[in-house]
Amino acid sequence: MNFFRHRRRTVVGPPALALLIAVSGCSSADDSASAAVPSPGAGGTKLCRELDRVLPAEVDDQDRRDPEPASALTAGWGDPAIILRCGVVRPSKMDDPEADGVEVDGVGWLLEKQDDGSFRFTTTLRKAYVEVTIPEGRTADGMAPLVDLAPAIKKAVPEGIAD
Template structure:
């Protein structure tokens, strides 16, 4: 994975937060079964869960089903975070794109249209892998990873996850 510092070219640097008005109130994100990381990683994810922002890209935080310290969502299922996932095989591909946001390295992947499009961002060089899936409508806000990166940097130490 190439993790050189550069602007988020995948995300259109649109500062238009008008999309925030699309946040469905009171919705629940169905995230499937939460990851099953080792206990030490689950502890890091629980600490992260407490520090996650109440809004991301102007979308309010919503409940997840099932409820877990390993998952979080904003705007229903517009933005879904899962902490403690296994290492993605794409991390080993040096041709994959990556960026750094507030000291956190992210692997960038465009999701195929069959899975609804949008993007998947996965942290690297941290003791817990954290995945953020963003629908195509909300992937245009370049500031989306800023608050998430701040919370991750504060709670998940740098290193190579070994699970």
């Protein structure tokens, strides 16, 4: 009698099991990167939306794969993803006269090495702050991602001081 009860439970179980597999399959198959979406003011948002329209399809020979949640203020390329966030808050590190900076094809960047081995670059002297994070596994190409992004940033985000 226990055998039949057990079999009966397994008959009821497959639909639930199938649903569980489908749900977990969706989440495990969805290995896209995630990025916090900035919340700039109206002027910054307008500039960032324009930047999104002119961003390249490839950066550092990697196809565009935008992070979740989808937003015109974020973009990504490759896996592990190079992540761009537009309209970020001015980093406090910009107040440090000893901070590392670099200019790449006419765009100034604050350079910050992160604890996880990645590098975060934030534009300087632009009407909106644009942040690019290059994961540790993608840093061998140096500044190549910034070279690819410079034309779009120069076109969409004018020089000046962000609000």
